[in-house]
Amino acid sequence: xxxxxxxxxxxGTSSVKIVELVRDKASIKISKFGxxxxxxxxxxxxxxxxxxxxxxxIRELFQMTKIKPKKAVVAIAGQSVIVRHIKMPFMTKDExxxxxxxEAERYIPFAIDEVNMDFEIIEEDKDQNTxxxxxxxxxxxxxxxxxxxxxxxxxxxxxxxIQPFALMRAMGMExxxxxxxxxxxxxxxxxxxxxxVKDGIPRFTRIIPIAGTHMTTTVSDQLLISFAEAxxxxxxxADALYDFSGSEESDAYKVNFxxxxxxxxxxMELRRSFDYYRLQQRNEEIKEVYISGGGSKMKNxxxxxxxxxxxxxxxxxxxxxxxTRTGDDFVExxxxxxxxxxxxxxxxxxx
Ligand SMILES: Nc1ncnc2c1ncn2[C@@H]1O[C@H](COP(=O)(O)OP(=O)(O)OP(=O)(O)O)[C@@H](O)[C@H]1O
Ligand SMILES: [Mg+2]
Numbered sequence: 001x002x003x004x005x006x007x008x009x010x011x012g013t014s015s016v017k018i019v020e021l022v023r024d025k026a027s028i029k030i031s032k033f034g035x036x037x038x039x040x041x042x043x044x045x046x047x048x049x050x051x052x053x054x055x056x057x058i059r060e061l062f063q064m065t066k067i068k069p070k071k072a073v074v075a076i077a078g079q080s081v082i083v084r085h086i087k088m089p090f091m092t093k094d095e096x097x098x099x100x101x102x103e104a105e106r107y108i109p110f111a112i113d114e115v116n117m118d119f120e121i122i123e124e125d126k127d128q129n130t131x132x133x134x135x136x137x138x139x140x141x142x143x144x145x146x147x148x149x150x151x152x153x154x155x156x157x158x159x160x161x162i163q164p165f166a167l168m169r170a171m172g173m174e175x176x177x178x179x180x181x182x183x184x185x186x187x188x189x190x191x192x193x194x195x196x197v198k199d200g201i202p203r204f205t206r207i208i209p210i211a212g213t214h215m216t217t218t219v220s221d222q223l224l225i226s227f228a229e230a231x232x233x234x235x236x237x238a239d240a241l242y243d244f245s246g247s248e249e250s251d252a253y254k255v256n257f258x259x260x261x262x263x264x265x266x267x268m269e270l271r272r273s274f275d276y277y278r279l280q281q282r283n284e285e286i287k288e289v290y291i292s293g294g295g296s297k298m299k300n301x302x303x304x305x306x307x308x309x310x311x312x313x314x315x316x317x318x319x320x321x322x323x324t325r326t327g328d329d330f331v332e333x334x335x336x337x338x339x340x341x342x343x344x345x346x347x348x349x350x351x
Contacts, residue, residue, distance in 0.1 A: 002350045008343030009072040013043050013190030016057050019340040020067050023348040030324045034065040046078020048145035055152035071156040073343040077163035080139035083205045090129045108137050116143050164195040164202050166342030172319020182288045187295030189213045196277050206273050210266045212295045222258040240304035267308040292316035292338040
């Protein structure tokens, strides 16, 4: 039986987000939510490098939102969280549990005893006598650093999920499988995380190092201002379709001029990944793109990406129509809380 309350904790590069979902008979509602930024660098490449800062922010967030149960579902993300699909000869799950360890080593850039791993048989081909296995590996450094920070914050981790699954769940893609291929692009502070989902299964993941922090740094470098000033200017003035016919002296002109190359680079990396996916999947087209993360809030980003990628681009959909307790539809906040919602949903949805 699913629980009636679920708490999702998204430890991002720039901030921590929390969401508490409450389920009654008819619906799932957001009862409490909050975000709290780090005051110093706390994560690098998905590994928590400053656990006391993370613990401090988590404690503050629980206090601020008045969320009582000190337990939550948490996600790990980054370059060292790896999803791979492997074709293997037909075998039972028990046989696979042994064989996968040997097989996995060929597919991951780490020694097998350096990772934590999980797997699932996603397809059986009776004619070919093969199975397709989805392998999920996470480097121990990521996992242990999270456990340490949570322990320091007195939070009991109910489960460790990976970010692509949380995003899919929040957008309703785990519950209602979309036919064909769609891409989820989460533009955070540290990285842009691409997940391509085919028939409801994540087929391809890639971490792109161009995201919010990279963009702010570009603005800060080109305008010779501090990171904090550049961040404030970026949020106020960034426009992916800025019209450069106005004065070169205005803040908006300078900021958007600086941002141009990052935006172009980001769509180029996405295009490259899409081309690679198409090749790998025998010309399988990507039908639509769904965006989330703080970076996705940039003005005109959707039409910009649509023009550049020549694919329909949408705001990440609030997959199961979650509302707040007062019935507000949570549209504005959804991109920021997508991962946290996906994590909390793990507890309140029927397995
Ligand atoms: N209106 C906006 N326009 C442009 N960028 C924005 C806007 N609002 C927020 N951002 C950017 O979003 C980023 C934060 O997004 P988010 O909270 O999703 O990242 P994170 O989860 O901390 O990082 P990551 O997912 O990479 O670990 C910051 O870099 C911030 O500058
Ligand atoms: Mg994030």
